[in-house]
Amino acid sequence: xxxxxxxxxxxxxxxxxxxxxxxxxxxxxxxxxxxxxxxxxxxxxxxxxxxxxxxxxxxxxxxxxxxxxxxxxxxxxxxxxxxxxxxxxxxxxxxxxxxxxxxxxxxxxxxxxxxxxxxxxxxxxxxxxxxxxxxxxxxxxxxxxxxxxxxxxxxxxxxxxxxxxxxxxxxxxxxxxxxxxxxxxxxxxxxxxxxxxxxxxxxxxxxxxxxxxxxxxxxxxxxxxxxxxxxxxxxxxxxxxxxxxxxxxxxxxxxxxxxxxxxxxxxxxxxxxxxxxxxxxxxxxxxxxxxxxxxxxxxxxxxxxxxxxxxxxxxxxxxxxxxxxxxxxxxxxxxxxxxxxxxxxxxxxxxxxxxxxxxxxxxxxxxxxxxxxxxxxxxxxxxxxxxxxxxxxxxxxxxxxxxxxxxxxxxxxxxxxxxxxxxxxxxxxxxxxxxxxxxxxxxxxxxxxxxxxxxxxxxxxxxxxxxxxxxxxxxxxxxxxxxxxxxxxxxxxxxxxxxxxxxxxxxxxxxxxxxxxxxxxxxxxxxxxxxxxxxxxxxxxxxxxxxxxxxxxxxxxxxxxxxxxxxxxxxxxxxxxxxxxxxxxxxxxxxxxxxxxxxxxxxxxxxxxxxxxxxxxxxxxxxxxxxxxxxxxxxxxxxxxxxxxxxxxxxxxxxxxxxxxxxx
Numbered sequence: 001x002x003x004x005x006x007x008x009x010x011x012x013x014x015x016x017x018x019x020x021x022x023x024x025x026x027x028x029x030x031x032x033x034x035x036x037x038x039x040x041x042x043x044x045x046x047x048x049x050x051x052x053x054x055x056x057x058x059x060x061x062x063x064x065x066x067x068x069x070x071x072x073x074x075x076x077x078x079x080x081x082x083x084x085x086x087x088x089x090x091x092x093x094x095x096x097x098x099x100x101x102x103x104x105x106x107x108x109x110x111x112x113x114x115x116x117x118x119x120x121x122x123x124x125x126x127x128x129x130x131x132x133x134x135x136x137x138x139x140x141x142x143x144x145x146x147x148x149x150x151x152x153x154x155x156x157x158x159x160x161x162x163x164x165x166x167x168x169x170x171x172x173x174x175x176x177x178x179x180x181x182x183x184x185x186x187x188x189x190x191x192x193x194x195x196x197x198x199x200x201x202x203x204x205x206x207x208x209x210x211x212x213x214x215x216x217x218x219x220x221x222x223x224x225x226x227x228x229x230x231x232x233x234x235x236x237x238x239x240x241x242x243x244x245x246x247x248x249x250x251x252x253x254x255x256x257x258x259x260x261x262x263x264x265x266x267x268x269x270x271x272x273x274x275x276x277x278x279x280x281x282x283x284x285x286x287x288x289x290x291x292x293x294x295x296x297x298x299x300x301x302x303x304x305x306x307x308x309x310x311x312x313x314x315x316x317x318x319x320x321x322x323x324x325x326x327x328x329x330x331x332x333x334x335x336x337x338x339x340x341x342x343x344x345x346x347x348x349x350x351x352x353x354x355x356x357x358x359x360x361x362x363x364x365x366x367x368x369x370x371x372x373x374x375x376x377x378x379x380x381x382x383x384x385x386x387x388x389x390x391x392x393x394x395x396x397x398x399x400x401x402x403x404x405x406x407x408x409x410x411x412x413x414x415x416x417x418x419x420x421x422x423x424x425x426x427x428x429x430x431x432x433x434x435x436x437x438x439x440x441x442x443x444x445x446x447x448x449x450x451x452x453x454x455x456x457x458x459x460x461x462x463x464x465x466x467x468x469x470x471x472x473x474x475x476x477x478x479x480x481x482x483x484x485x486x487x488x489x490x491x492x493x494x495x496x497x498x499x500x501x502x503x504x505x506x507x508x509x510x511x512x513x514x515x516x517x518x519x520x521x522x523x524x525x526x527x528x529x530x531x532x533x534x535x536x537x538x539x540x541x542x543x544x545x546x547x548x549x550x551x552x553x554x555x556x557x558x559x560x561x562x563x564x565x566x567x568x569x570x571x572x573x574x575x576x577x578x579x580x581x582x583x584x585x586x587x588x589x590x591x592x593x594x595x596x597x598x599x600x601x602x603x604x605x606x607x608x609x610x611x612x613x614x615x616x617x618x619x620x621x622x623x624x625x626x627x628x629x630x631x632x633x634x635x636x637x638x639x640x641x642x643x644x645x646x647x648x649x650x651x652x653x654x655x656x657x658x659x660x661x662x663x664x
Contacts, residue, residue, distance in 0.1 A: 004221040007042065007293055008034040009277045010077060010286050012250055015069035016273060017283045018090035018097070020264045025091060025099065028247040028260035029067030032218070033152060033183050036243055039224040040150060040181075041074055041296070044232075048300030049079035052107040055329050055426060056307050058147045059110050059126045063119025064154035064183065065100040066262065072097045075108040077286070077294035082106050084284055103424070103452045111424050112452050115444050117160030118417045120180060123151035124166040125421020125430075127178035127238070128396065128406065132376065133427045135401030137325050142314040144307075144325065148232070151180045155193050158182065158201060165414030170238045171209030174398035178238040179231045183218070185247040191258045201242060211237040218243030236398075250277045328374045328427045331455070331511060337371050341505045344368075348498045349534055352526040357559070358461040358519040360497035362387035364504040369393075372508070376428040378406035379459075380415050386433035386461045412438045416445035416458065423454040429508065433459035435467075436476040436518055439483070449514040450488040456514040457507050462521045463493065464614035465649060466560055471639030480518065481619035488513035490588045493613075495562035496524050499585045502537040506589065518559065522642055525563050527583070540589025541601055545569055545581035552578045553608035553660045556623055558585060561612040561631075561651065568612075568656035577660065580606075584623075608663040614651060629659040 011034040019025035040060075047057045062071045069090065076082045082096060086106070089095035096106040100114030110126070113119035127149040134145035157163050170178055182201065186193055202214045211234045213227045224243070231239035248260030251273045265273065274280070281287060315322035327334070344367045353360075369375055369390045376396075379388045389405065396403035408415040412434045419430035439446065439460055449456040465475045483491045490510060492503035500519065507515035527544060529537075536542035541556075545566060553572070557565035562583050569579040582601055584590060590598065602609075602623065609628040611620035617632025624630060631650055638645060646652065 002289060002293055004038055005035070007290060008038040009250070009279050010290050010294065011037060011070060011073040012277060013274070013279050013281065014073040014076070014087055014284065014286070016265050016270050018069050018072070018087050020267065020270055021088060021283070022091040023264060025069060025264065026066040026262050027069070027265055028187070029064055029154060029183065030070035030073065031249045031251065031260070032185050032245040032247045033067065033070055034249070035219045035221060036152070036181055036224055036245070037070060037074055039221050040228065041078060042294070043225060044228055045150070046147060046303055047296065048304045049108070049297050050300060051304060052080065054304050056145065056147050059123070059149040059425070061110055061119045061123040061126070061149070061151040062101055062113055063123070063151055063157045064116065065113030065119060068097070068099065068101050071101055071109065072106060075106060077291065079295050079297040079300070080106070080108045082108070088284060111421065112448060115448065116156040117162040118445060118448060120151050120153050120157055121162050121166040121414055121417030121445070122421035122424060123149050123178060123180070124170045124175065125418035126425040127170065127175040128173065128418065129422045129425035129428055130177060131173070131175060131401045132396055132403065135403075136373070137321060139314070139318055139321070142310060142317070144311055144314050148177045148179060151178070152183060153180060154183045155185070155188050155197055158199070159197055162413045162417060165411040166418060167205065167210070168208045169409065169411065169414065169418070172398065173396065174209070174236050175238045176235040179228070180238070180240050182240055182242045183245055184242055185245045187247045187256070187258050187261060189258060189261055205240045209237060211239040213239065213241045216241055216243045218245035219249060252276050324373070331426070333509065334371055338509065340371060341368060341501070345498060345501045345505065346534070348501055349529060353497050354523055354525045355497055356520050356523050357494050357496070357500045358387045358521060360494070360500035361459065361504065361517065361519050362390060363497065364501045365390035367501070368504060368508065372429065373404070374427065374429050376404055376406065376422055376430045378408045378415060378430070378432040380408050380412045380432070380434040380438070381410045382434055383407070385435070386459060388431070388433045388459060408432065412441040413445055416442035416456070417448070419456045420445060420449050420452065420454055423449070423456050424452070429455055429457065431457035431459055433461065435462045435474060436460035436479050437462070437474055439479050443482070446483070446489070446514065446516070447486060450486050453488055453513045455511060458514060458516045459519070460516060461519045463518045463559060464520070465633070465637040465645040466520055466522045466614065466642045468642035468645065469639055472636040475637035476615065477633045477636055478616045480613070480615040483516050484587055484619060490515040490586055491518065492516065492586045493518040493559040494585045495557070495559055495583055496526050498527070498529070498534070499537055499583070503585060506538055506586070520560050522560065524560055527562065527566070537585065538589065539593050539597065540586035540591070541582055541584040543580060543601055544583040545579070547573070547578040547580055549578060551580040551606050552664055553610065554580045554582055554602060554606055555610050555612060555656070555660075556582045556584055556620070557612040558583070559613070561614055564651055564653065564656065565612050568653045568660070571653050571657050572660055577664070579660070608660065610656060610659050610663070612651070612656060614646070614649070629663060631656055631659060
């Protein structure tokens with residue numbers, strides 16, 4: 001008769017075989033956590049391998065993503081479209097089974113993990129989404145949103161600072177359907193962690209407001225089962241199950257040692273491990289009887305069909321809610337959003353208001369927010385400065401699950417990674433804000449949003465030396481080019497209220513990646529535009545001011561520097577120069593336009609070009625060439641009123657005029 005250990009050993013065997021065949025990888029964690037995974041997946045996890053995107057599935061996140069063969073083994077054994085050949089191609093080019101779990105490669109992988117700590121942050125975001133979506137849509141007798149988020153994490157995740165940020169917030173919000181399993185094996189790449197990690201993890205998580213179940217034998221199925229039961233019995237707190245495990249369990253010479261953390265066991269040791277585990281099957285061989293015990297396809301169809309039956313009743317009783325739920329889960333915006341948003345943009349153009357673009361951003365939220373109940377906003381303790389609160393905002397809290405705004409506290413990294421988890425869950429478009437300079441704290445989460453092509457909207461205000469008196473610690477210099485160098489990320493730096501609204505509209509309508517919306521602290525003057533210019537803003541770069549005939553020179557600017565470019569163009573025109581001004585609010589949107597359009601805006605025949613932006617200058621060489629000029633930053637800022645700083649660093653009409661005249 002098969003034992004639970006036999007089922008877990010299938011994970012161990014597949015994991016060590018795949019790592020060995022790839023000649024690289026991390027066998028230790030999958031072998032150590034196999035018993036925990038077996039209980040969770042076979043006794044509790046609600047999912048349908050035939051439909052990995054079923055909305056009410058439980059989410060499973062492997063935060064210690066280097067142990068990726070654990071999740072690949074689980075997906076393969078339980079019946080997902082992940083074949084034994086896919087496992088044999090572990091870590092190979094174009095394989096579904098990449099070195100770390102990659103969202104969109106293997107079906108059933110809920111998020112890309114590998115950068116330690118971000119998996120648990122994503123899981124917190126998924127749990128927030130579940131709680132909030134349930135609060136907005138569930139009705140008496142119809143809990144259409146009712147699932148758990150399970151997360152595995154290791155010592156490395158615990159050491160990363162982001163785990164403190166997100167787990168603290170999870171406790172405050174009372175995310176009772178978040179259950180995390182801490183793989184406490186005492187080993188990391190450098191060896192035994194007691195030399196650098198002696199935190200009292202139990203007390204730490206209890207202080208966050210979590211339920212903690214300590215000292216669970218991670219190789220005892222009954223103990224694991226009891227711990228999960230206790231976790232699920234507490235709806236008011238997230239739960240951390242602390243599992244003592246042996247890394248590389250079953251390997252006679254390498255278990256419990258760093259040797260098996262990040263390297264293949266070797267053929268000889270694998271043979272000994274097979275013997276020690278009583279696994280009498282060859283590489284990548286899993287007996288049919290074991291496969292049958294793992295196969296979750298039939299059960300998955302049953303539970304999804306049961307949910308479908310319940311949803312049918314929900315749709316009869318609450319037809320409007322059901323239609324709205326399906327729209328939001330699909331990721332589609334309301335049918336009339338685009339037209340209404342465009343009408344608002346046209347109103348702004350006619351109004352001609354001079355305001356800070358951060359205030360214009362808030363105004364856009366007030367215009368668009370009532371149309372978009374899927375917005376889930378937030379700020380890292382800067383709501384009054386970022387201006388991310390709009391009239392319809394309601395805070396999400398432990399007591400109020402149905403809100404639409406998260407007060408993240410001073411947690412820039414945690415906020416950004418949580419937003420990614422919210423986006424991955426579905427049903428929401430998350431936006432979150434901080435000062436642009438503090439994007440650095442969150443940089444890797446922004447990168448992960450771009451890597452996974454998630455619709456996370458990162459709002460950054462106080463965008464330049466225009467911040468003024470707070471000084472160089474708060475004045476961003478290199479952050480904008482850093483963001484622009486990130487694939488799949490659209491970076492918007494609008495010059496006035498109109499461009500700000502266009503930036504929001506385009507970012508909301510983009511479904512294949514994140515956006516960064518960058519706004520000013522200081523007021524920006526309105527720019528006059530004809531209908532054609534207004535329509536061209538969405539192209540990312542357009543002619544804001546033109547001249548008669550061939551331009552002598554082209555000024556390219558973004559954000560607050562567009563007004564400077566326009567003033568400089570006036571001065572140059574009075575000298576008899578033909579000057580074109582190009583506003584470039586989004587380089588990425590401009591780059592995907594047709595060659596003909598880009599040539600019409602920046603004709604190659606005009607080589608006298610000056611780019612103007614209060615950010616690091618080097619980015620702009622791609623548009624001005626080696627012979628052009630850049631009025632930008634090459635140093636950090638200073639503490640002084642903004643007007644003085646712009647003069648000090650050359651952001652003046654006189655300097656721009658001089659640069660053009662020198663070129664000509």
